[in-house]
């Protein structure tokens with residue numbers, strides 16, 4: 001069962017690597033809800049998370065996440081040194097929230113680049129908070145680490161992440177395909193253009209064709225007249241020659 005779970009996690013991480021460029025060393029943002037559950041179940045996050053990922057994982061938190069836990073402890077009187085002490089184990093990554101803000105807004109300002117083709121750092125999220133997890137699912141491209149009872153796991157990609165991945169693969173496939181399509185279109189266009197030229201040349205041809213038709217009309221209609229004309233011409237030529245000869249004789253005599 002453990003082997004199958006690890007395989008599923010590797011499959012999920014491979015998905016994020018292929019489609020969103022998220023690879024080891026992973027950057028994981030954790031909040032107070034995760035640390036609280038880990039504390040309740042005696043789970044050492046710093047040990048268990050790299051084992052699950054089977055890679056180097058750099059675990060971070062933010063001052064917004066810390067202040068949220070501090071606020072909850074002050075509000076509900078939870079003794080210090082519990083989830084807050086776990087949270088303080090991890091480096092605090094800077095955020096641009098002067099007043100400790102909402103953890104969802106804080107974390108999303110970090111993982112919003114996950115779906116973009118950018119050199120900026122991409123983040124995984126570790127939380128038990130339903131609202132934050134749902135936001136990460138809808139943002140897409142965010143690996144989500146949770147504790148199901150005592151079992152660490154990485155959620156399978158959300159439907160939105162899958163749809164984004166499909167769009168990206170299509171977008172990547174289009175250039176190669178479009179090249180072939182464009183080449184095919186150019187060939188067709190070239191054939192059409194050459195065909196047009198031939199047609200145009202043929203269109204210029206109707207003049208001789210029409211002439212031929214006229215000849216066909218004239219030839220069958222008056223073959224005898226042509227013969228007569230030719231004979232007349234010959235006679236004329238013959239007559240003229242005879243006349244010339246007779247005039248020469250006359251002149252000589």
Ligand SMILES: [Zn+2]
Pocket residue numbers: 062063064065095096097101106107
């Ligand atoms: Zn913040």
